[in-house]
Amino acid sequence: MNDCIFCKIVKGEIPSQKVYEDEEMLIFKDIAPIAKIHLLCIPKEHFAYLSELNDGRRALLGRMIEKIASLQAELGLKDGYRLVVNQGDSAGQTVKHLHIHILGGETLPWG
Ligand code: 5GP
Ligand code: ZN
Numbered sequence: 001m002n003d004c005i006f007c008k009i010v011k012g013e014i015p016s017q018k019v020y021e022d023e024e025m026l027i028f029k030d031i032a033p034i035a036k037i038h039l040l041c042i043p044k045e046h047f048a049y050l051s052e053l054n055d056g057r058r059a060l061l062g063r064m065i066e067k068i069a070s071l072q073a074e075l076g077l078k079d080g081y082r083l084v085v086n087q088g089d090s091a092g093q094t095v096k097h098l099h100i101h102i103l104g105g106e107t108l109p110w111g
Helices: 005-011 058-070
Strands: 018-021 025-029 037-043 081-084 100-104
Touching (some): 058 081
Antiparallel strands (some): 018 025, 037 100
């Protein structure tokens, strides 16, 4: 998607502070953090919503979560973290490229 800001980050057309990258995903710092540590994990392939993950891609989400868990200490999240996926306008999804928010580095309020 040409006008997608996260696709531009994947292609390096927009700068980002990357903390992890492999052939299918990217983890980088959120530009407007709402927690001491606020990272975004995105698939390199463009999907707007979870519902677009077809049978061949559904496992990608599991691999993303597994990777985040395996990097917990390296990402500075040894005391815990929260994963959030906003889906659609009423959930406040502003970027229509699937992303997992990774929040941590402090005690997070719930609700
Ligand atoms: P959403 O509200 O769609 O779940 O979250 C989108 C997130 O992307 C927001 O937390 C916002 O701060 C972040 N964001 C938007 N544009 C950029 C950008 O150009 N670079 C980075 N690093 N984060 C961005
Ligand atoms: Zn995209």
